[in-house]
Every structure is written in structure tokens, then in C-alpha cells.
Amino acid sequence: MMSGEPNQTTLPHWLKVVLIGRNPRVTIIRLAVTVVLLVCTARFMLIPIRMQGPSMRPTYEDRGINLLNRLAYLRRGPSRGDVVAIRLAGPSIMFMKRVVGLPGETVEFIDGQLYVNGQPQKEPYVKFPCHWDMPKQRLSPTQYFVVGDNRDMPIQDHTFGVAERARILGRVLL
Amino acid sequence: MKWLGRLFLVAAVAALGWWLWQTLFPGDEAQIRKLLARTARAASFSSRDGALRRMGSIAEFGNCFTPDVQVYFDMPRQGRFALEGREQMIGLAARSRDSVVAVSVTLVDVSVQLEPDHLSATAGLTARADISGEVDFSVQELKVFFRKVNGQWLIYRVESVKTLSAIRPESNLRTT
Numbered sequence: 001m002m003s004g005e006p007n008q009t010t011l012p013h014w015l016k017v018v019l020i021g022r023n024p025r026v027t028i029i030r031l032a033v034t035v036v037l038l039v040c041t042a043r044f045m046l047i048p049i050r051m052q053g054p055s056m057r058p059t060y061e062d063r064g065i066n067l068l069n070r071l072a073y074l075r076r077g078p079s080r081g082d083v084v085a086i087r088l089a090g091p092s093i094m095f096m097k098r099v100v101g102l103p104g105e106t107v108e109f110i111d112g113q114l115y116v117n118g119q120p121q122k123e124p125y126v127k128f129p130c131h132w133d134m135p136k137q138r139l140s141p142t143q144y145f146v147v148g149d150n151r152d153m154p155i156q157d158h159t160f161g162v163a164e165r166a167r168i169l170g171r172v173l174l
Numbered sequence: 175m176k177w178l179g180r181l182f183l184v185a186a187v188a189a190l191g192w193w194l195w196q197t198l199f200p201g202d203e204a205q206i207r208k209l210l211a212r213t214a215r216a217a218s219f220s221s222r223d224g225a226l227r228r229m230g231s232i233a234e235f236g237n238c239f240t241p242d243v244q245v246y247f248d249m250p251r252q253g254r255f256a257l258e259g260r261e262q263m264i265g266l267a268a269r270s271r272d273s274v275v276a277v278s279v280t281l282v283d284v285s286v287q288l289e290p291d292h293l294s295a296t297a298g299l300t301a302r303a304d305i306s307g308e309v310d311f312s313v314q315e316l317k318v319f320f321r322k323v324n325g326q327w328l329i330y331r332v333e334s335v336k337t338l339s340a341i342r343p344e345s346n347l348r349t350t
Contacts, residue, residue: 053310162339
């Protein structure tokens with residue numbers, strides 16, 4: 001008599017269920033749907049971003065990770081104090097700044113103090129000394145004034161100013 | 175199931191054929207994108223570059239532009255400056271290699287608009303420069319204008335785009 005083939009080791013049933021589910025076809029479909037949802041969320045709704053540069057210190061540190069909420073301004077425009085992402089030619093690289101002026105308002109800096117419509121603004125997020133002077137600017141109905149929280153450097157070294165509504169992609173979530 | 179296999183084979187052959195066609199006979203937009211990639215590569219350099227490579231990349235950089243190219247920049251920290259002519263572009267490329275150890279230039283978010291006559295085009299893009307010795311990279315949004323000269327696309331004008339504009343203390347326009 002010839003000996004039979006050696007016993008093949010098989011996975012325990014419970015382990016098979018844990019790994020691939022009771023119905024592998026359904027598991028694959030669920031996996032595919034999950035991947036598609038994750039990709040759509042990360043691409044169009046909540047975009048992971050990596051922050052670089054000192055302009056938003058100390059609120060956000062260099063090399064930090066955050067999320068951009070692309071749906072934040074579907075129904076309303078940015079509000080004063082929102083930290084927003086402003087696109088350049090596209091969404092790969094964006095400026096991250098805080099909204100301090102709304103459409104139709106005037107914005108100016110006098111010895112580091114921000115004035116909106118002639119009224120001094122309290123800015124608790126600005127921790128470093130600032131001595132900027134900037135003449136009054138009036139914003140059009142589609143413009144917002146954005147600036148970083150770190151105003152310790154000379155005004156010429158800081159990228160800030162008027163951003164068109166169409167360039168504001170969303171609000172930083174965290 | 176045989177038909178499914180044949181369908182995949184036909185699709186694969188069609189995809190390969192399309193790729194070969196695009197590679198051997200690139201359209202205008204593909205040529206412009208290649209030109210931009212070549213310009214970015216030629217603008218980049220490292221300390222390991224020898225004299226021959228350095229000269230070659232400077233010459234290649236200059237060859238991306240028309241002889242009457244115009245460049246207008248208005249950037250934070252750098253202020254405003256203008257360049258005119260291919261020779262000035264070559265001079266800028268040479269001077270940058272003397273003043274900085276290494277630079278890596280990449281162009282992202284490139285969008286190309288061809289004019290109906292297919293003899294001129296415009297591209298919007300973001301230029302990123304990683305300069306050795308600096309912690310953070312520099313970015314600038316640019317608008318680049320192209321012209322087809324003797325069948326070859328060349329850059330004839332470059333302008334910086336003010337993503338965020340603000341009234342600041344005026345700096346003088348300087349030409350180099």
C-alpha cells in the first residue's frame with residue numbers, strides 16, 4: 001500500500017474568518033469601497049498637509065502635520081481668526097495664514113498694532129513683538145487679508161497680504 | 175473567459191501603442207511640459223558638478239529661452255527686478271552658481287493653455303527652490319509665456335504672480 005500524501009497544514013477556521021471574512025468576495029468589495037472612500041476623503045475633503053516655515057509660530061510649529069478641511073467654506077466664507085490655506089498655482093503647495101480682514105473692510109498696521117476699520121484688534125495668538133507699519137488697504141468684496149502669527153521679522157520678509165476668495169482652499173482643522 | 179483575456183490583450187496593446195505615439199510624437203502641451211522640466215533641471219545644480227557639467231547646464235538653461243526673453247519678478251525679500259535677453263539669463267545662471275553652493279528647482283502644479291494658433295502658449299505654475307544652507311524652501315508662483323520658433327517651443331516671458339499682495343514700503347525696480 002502506498003502511503004497517502006502528507007497532511008497539509010490548514011488555517012483554523014476562526015483565523016480564516018478574521019483574515020478574509022466569511023465571504024472573501026464580499027470582503028474584497030468592502031476593502032475596495034473603503035480604499036476608494038479613504039482616497040476621496042484625503043483628496044477632496046480632509047487633506048493631510050505638512051507645514052513648513054516659521055510664519056505661523058508659535059501657533060503651529062515647523063514640520064508639523066495637520067488636516068485641511070476643504071468643505072469648511074461650502075456654505076459660508078472664511079471668518080476672522082480662521083487659519084486658512086491659500087493656493088498658489090495649484091494645491092500642491094499652499095500658504096497657511098490667518099484671516100484678519102474681511103471683504104469690504106480696511107486693514108492697516110501701526111507700530112505692530114492691527115487696525116480693522118480704524119479699530120485696534122486684539123490678537124492673543126501673536127506672541128512675539130511686532131513693529132510693522134503698513135498703510136491702510138481697503139478690501140474688495142472678494143478679498144480677505146491674511147497674515148501669519150509670527151511677525152517678529154521685518155515686514156518685507158513676511159509673506160502676507162490680500163488673498164482672493166477663489167484662492168482660499170479651506171480651513172486648517174487642528 | 176477567453177474573450178476576457180483577449181479583451182485585456184487588446185487593451186494592453188492599445189495602451190502600449192498610445193504610449194509609443196505620445197513618446198515619439200509628443201503634442202504641443204507635452205513638448206512645453208518637457209521644456210519646463212528641462213529648464214528646471216538646467217537651473218538646478220550641486221557642489222559636485224564639475225566645470226564641464228556646470229558650463230553645459232548654463233548653456234542648456236539659456237537655450238530654453240528666446241533671444242529677446244523678458245523676465246519680471248516682484249517677490250518678498252528679493253524685491254522687484256527685471257531681466258531682458260538670453261545673455262542676461264545666462265549671466266544670472268552663472269552668478270547663481272557662484273553665490274550658492276547648491277539649488278534644486280522643481281516646478282509643480284503646471285497648467286498649460288495653448289493659443290488657438292498653436293504658435294504661442296501660457297503656463298501657470300509654482301516654482302520651488304531648495305537652496306543649500308537654508309532651512310526652508312522658497313516658493314514663487316509664475317506665469318510663463320511660450321512661443322514656437324522654427325518648430326521648437328521656447329520661453330519668451332516670465333512673470334512672477336503675486337499670490338498675496340499688500341502695500342509695503344516701495345523697493346526700487348532694479349535691472350541686472
